[in-house]
Amino acid sequence: MMGWGSPLEKENVDLGLQRFEEQNPDITVEWIHIPVAADQQVALKTAIAGGTAPDVFWSTPYRDFVALGAAMDVTELMEADPVLGAPDYFLQPQETERATVNGKWFGIGSCWVAPHIYYNADLLAEAGIDPPSPNPAEAWTFDEFREFGRQLTIDNNDRHPGDEGFDVNNVRQWGVSWPTFDIALAGAIYSNGGYTWGTDYTAGHGSPEALQAIQAIADLTNVDQIAPVPAVLQQMGMSDWQALASGNVAIIITGSWALQDIAQLDFNYGCGVLPVFQEPATVLLAHSHCISSDTDNPEEAWKLLAYLSSDEYQLGLIKVGLWLPSHTTLLTPEGIESWMTEGVHPEGYDLIVTDYVANYGHNLFYPAGYAEANDLIVAALDPVWIGEQTAQEALVDSGALEEISAHLQEQQAQIADV
Amino acid sequence: MEYRAVASAEADVQPVVGELSIAVRGSRLSLRHKEALAGYIFILPAVLGFILWTAGPMLYSLWLSFHSWNLVQSPKWIGLGNFREMWNDRIFWTSVRATLTYAAILVPLFQLLSFAMALLLNTKIPGIGFFRAAFYLPVVVPVAAASFLWGFIFNSEFGLLNYVLRELGFDKILWFQEPRYAMAAMVIMSLWLFGGTMVIYLAALQGVPEHLYEAAALDGASALRRLFVVTIPMMSPVIFFNFVLGVIGALQIFTQAYIITDGGPQNATRFYSLMIYQKGFRDFQMGYAAALAWVLFAFILLLSLLVFRSLGKMVYYEEEGR
Numbered sequence: 001m002m003g004w005g006s007p008l009e010k011e012n013v014d015l016g017l018q019r020f021e022e023q024n025p026d027i028t029v030e031w032i033h034i035p036v037a038a039d040q041q042v043a044l045k046t047a048i049a050g051g052t053a054p055d056v057f058w059s060t061p062y063r064d065f066v067a068l069g070a071a072m073d074v075t076e077l078m079e080a081d082p083v084l085g086a087p088d089y090f091l092q093p094q095e096t097e098r099a100t101v102n103g104k105w106f107g108i109g110s111c112w113v114a115p116h117i118y119y120n121a122d123l124l125a126e127a128g129i130d131p132p133s134p135n136p137a138e139a140w141t142f143d144e145f146r147e148f149g150r151q152l153t154i155d156n157n158d159r160h161p162g163d164e165g166f167d168v169n170n171v172r173q174w175g176v177s178w179p180t181f182d183i184a185l186a187g188a189i190y191s192n193g194g195y196t197w198g199t200d201y202t203a204g205h206g207s208p209e210a211l212q213a214i215q216a217i218a219d220l221t222n223v224d225q226i227a228p229v230p231a232v233l234q235q236m237g238m239s240d241w242q243a244l245a246s247g248n249v250a251i252i253i254t255g256s257w258a259l260q261d262i263a264q265l266d267f268n269y270g271c272g273v274l275p276v277f278q279e280p281a282t283v284l285l286a287h288s289h290c291i292s293s294d295t296d297n298p299e300e301a302w303k304l305l306a307y308l309s310s311d312e313y314q315l316g317l318i319k320v321g322l323w324l325p326s327h328t329t330l331l332t333p334e335g336i337e338s339w340m341t342e343g344v345h346p347e348g349y350d351l352i353v354t355d356y357v358a359n360y361g362h363n364l365f366y367p368a369g370y371a372e373a374n375d376l377i378v379a380a381l382d383p384v385w386i387g388e389q390t391a392q393e394a395l396v397d398s399g400a401l402e403e404i405s406a407h408l409q410e411q412q413a414q415i416a417d418v
Numbered sequence: 419m420e421y422r423a424v425a426s427a428e429a430d431v432q433p434v435v436g437e438l439s440i441a442v443r444g445s446r447l448s449l450r451h452k453e454a455l456a457g458y459i460f461i462l463p464a465v466l467g468f469i470l471w472t473a474g475p476m477l478y479s480l481w482l483s484f485h486s487w488n489l490v491q492s493p494k495w496i497g498l499g500n501f502r503e504m505w506n507d508r509i510f511w512t513s514v515r516a517t518l519t520y521a522a523i524l525v526p527l528f529q530l531l532s533f534a535m536a537l538l539l540n541t542k543i544p545g546i547g548f549f550r551a552a553f554y555l556p557v558v559v560p561v562a563a564a565s566f567l568w569g570f571i572f573n574s575e576f577g578l579l580n581y582v583l584r585e586l587g588f589d590k591i592l593w594f595q596e597p598r599y600a601m602a603a604m605v606i607m608s609l610w611l612f613g614g615t616m617v618i619y620l621a622a623l624q625g626v627p628e629h630l631y632e633a634a635a636l637d638g639a640s641a642l643r644r645l646f647v648v649t650i651p652m653m654s655p656v657i658f659f660n661f662v663l664g665v666i667g668a669l670q671i672f673t674q675a676y677i678i679t680d681g682g683p684q685n686a687t688r689f690y691s692l693m694i695y696q697k698g699f700r701d702f703q704m705g706y707a708a709a710l711a712w713v714l715f716a717f718i719l720l721l722s723l724l725v726f727r728s729l730g731k732m733v734y735y736e737e738e739g740r
Binding site for chain 1: 508
């Protein structure tokens with residue numbers, strides 16, 4: 001099996017594999033671990049090219065492998081499995097949308113992760129602001145978010161944006177940080193009623209709703225002046241949760257996966273659902289597990305795949321805050337009790353999992369050709385984040401979206417015959 | 419046993435190790451042959467390595483450049499298809515522009531800086547060794563590790579560089595968010611590595627004969643004039659060498675862009691090598707990547723030939739007395 005992960009993540013996967021081997025004494029799993037996902041993708045492609053593809057591999061955008069015939073169709077095995085084949089086992093309809101291509105099962109998801117709010121409880125208490133709620137019914141509106149962000153943005157002379165003499169070049173505490181990488185940005189777009197990548201291989205970034213959401217995020221920095229330039233906290237050497245812990249930012253939007261790291265830092269934090277544009281929404285994603293079509297050990301590979309889709313395996317990483325459940329069994333009261341960990345999951349976090357994710361979480365669709373398409377979007381949006389262009393100018397007027405659509409059409413043609 | 423001294427039939431006469439041939443039961447393994455054989459055996463690993471891991475793969479990639487290969491299925495012959503695609507590829511031209519711009523800015527600055535520092539450090543004051551070592555140190559830092567650090571230094575909000583600028587009263591610079599500043603940052607990161615070339619210039623400086631300086635001084639040449647009529651002409655072979663190597667290296671810039679910017683912002687740092695990597699390993703287009711690599715090779719080859727024909731003519735080689 002070829003996958004990735006931070007040292008903590010690797011530890012938990014190791015434990016899982018150990019248990020699998022205990023339960024299946026005739027199978028040994030060689031776990032080829034490559035620390036960074038991007039590097040693992042290169043290693044995976046190289047292995048496939050060299051004819052030494054791993055039996056099971058991790059991949060978040062896995063449809064490219066399906067289109068080229070590198071992944072095995074596991075539909076029959078799925079349907080025959082008493083546990084996995086049950087219609088309500090996985091969170092639906094998200095899992096079917098994620099794991100199937102043309103109705104056939106290829107990439108069963110490992111878990112779910114979703115972007116939401118993390119806040120520094122002390123900074124909010126200082127400013128006298130009621131923290132955002134993990135209950136989607138009580139979510140902040142985007143305008144409330146902007147107003148609270150304004151109150152939480154303080155320059156070296158204790159002034160706020162909008163105050164006379166506010167110096168945006170000498171801010172000691174930023175109110176908010178909403179990153180612009182695909183996952184975080186998608187949260188805003190879906191909340192405004194738009195979408196990013198469609199299952200019909202269209203790019204939704206050019207719709208009025210999407211453009212509005214993108215512009216609103218850019219304006220947080222350039223107009224409202226309550227957020228640092230987005231790239232700043234996404235660059236090397238600085239992560240947004242470190243900025244949260246050190247009090248440089250009061251509220252950040254980042255993935256639920258950050259909980260594992262945030263829980264290790266010594267400060268009072270809380271979690272809330274994303275601010276609402278039109279309706280509460282977030283996006284769901286995670287890496288899928290696929291069986292290589294070249295495998296010499298299909299039965300053993302399936303057994304491993306089935307184990308990787310079990311509650312037992314998923315539980316270890318949900319407990320430490322890295323993953324969110326994708327099985328309905330872990331969303332029941334008993335299920336929740338089995339993974340909520342004090343010191344990791346803040347009060348009310350179960351609502352994020354049972355209500356927010358389940359009822360308002362959209363599967364973030366990864367079409368074949370995603371890597372290149374996303375790169376094109378990122379390059380097109382660069383001038384928007386520094387206020388050089390509007391979202392409309394950068395995506396629509398420039399013709400960028402046409403180029404992206406053409407690319408997606410090509411990819412769709414390739415995968416149509418699978 | 420018979421000992422026969424055989425006079426050498428060839429023109430060169432080796433006085434000590436001559437053509438002493440010892441007849442041993444019908445086989446004549448002369449000392450010269452033995453030495454040759456030993457020589458070949460010693461260079462065999464290097465030659466084999468070159469064939470297996472350089473020449474061989476290069477030939478394979480040349481073959482591959484006429485195919486379309488998605489890494490999963492077998493390569494498909496498409497003739498000049500990759501080269502046609504390249505011509506029409508927007509990203510290709512963007513990449514060429516970015517790479518040439520970078521090289522055009524970096525190489526003159528880099529050579530000037532290395533040369534100037536070498537002149538400065540070509541003194542015998544105590545402690546000069548420390549400075550020479552200090553300026554060389556960046557060269558031994560792994561580029562990937564240094565890139566991470568530079569990412570922090572250039573961070574627009576929390577980075578060291580903007581902190582200094584703020585303290586001096588300037589506005590923060592959006593280093594990796596604005597295209598021209600991203601290019602400037604790339605140049606700065608590469609200039610930091612001037613120590614390696616400086617050391618070469620230093621060595622060459624110390625090879626310039628003192629008597630030429632004395633002669634020039636006697637004729638009334640100022641220090642500056644001596645620089646232009648003695649130092650630079652005498653060092654011209656080394657300057658030329660460093661310049662050619664500098665250009666070749668600059669056109670292949672990769673690591674900093676791969677680690678920090680991933681080609682952004684707005685493709686300002688989408689250098690050619692990075693594009694090859696992305697096409698081959700990200701977009702499943704290894705045949706196209708191979709074609710791109712060969713175009714780069716051909717371009718650098720042609721450019722080097724051009725430089726040799728033009729600047730090469732201006733180089734003064736002492737032995738040849740030109």
